[in-house]
Amino acid sequence: MGPYGFYVWSCFALTAIVLVICEWRARIRHRHVYRDIEVRVKALGDTE
């Protein structure tokens, strides 16, 4: 890569980090929503 190695590798590394963050945040969001509903449904089930 010569003198441009830092710039090129930085861009590819940043892209990998952003893609991992996007995937991680999407999973976390789904898990949180699912858990919140699970807690509510189970609480309702206990009171019934």
Next chain:
Amino acid sequence: MWKFVHKLASPPHFYHIAANLISWFAMPGLLLIGYGTYAGLFVAPPDYQQGDAFRIIYVHVPAAYLSMMAYMAMAISAGIGLIWRIKLAHAVAAAVAPLGAWFTFLALATGSIWGRPMWGTWWEWGDPRLTSELVLLFLYFGYMALRNAIDSTSKADRASAVLALVGAVNVPIIHFSVEWWSSLHQGPTLVRQGGPAMDTAMLYPLLAMILGFTFIFGALLLRRVRAEVLYRERRKRWVRDLILSGKGKR
């Protein structure tokens, strides 16, 4: 056809179908990105003017393309939700926004890193494409802030849909800015009269990266829309049954 569209727009049906579709988008996406990265970094020859710095194109162009496509997808979904009152369309629009913002950030950051060795500066306010792409990032932020500021989901859907539709005018401005005004950016390389102005050894990895990023974006979007659908339908019977059955966790 309409029957299929109506069935797909039904939240429970979409929730189950999307779970199966995610891997069908992710796998080809990862394969294409793997090929594009290898060929772009190690097979494609250096550019005669920019040397190896041109290889940033393999992440910058797909990110920039998706930042605009995502906004169009958001605006169209929001418009469909506003006009035909399809709940799933609003869920799609809400799910696209954070992804679009991330890809816009990526396009701006990689463009800035590319600009330093090529233009001698990280940022140039006078460049219309840089500025309009930054406006796109603020539009995403504005859309998400507006949604979060309104408690009622239906009111948030309507208000944010109007903002998404108005902001769509910025997308053609970004695309044509290099033709309308003088810019540090080069003119169109891929979509132009006479075909792409690139050697095939450079072009094929780029096309693979663009397609790969699109597939990955699709997989990420499906995952986010599923979460959005689950949240919006949290008081519905089908969600209760889903939770009690222990399915739909992944």
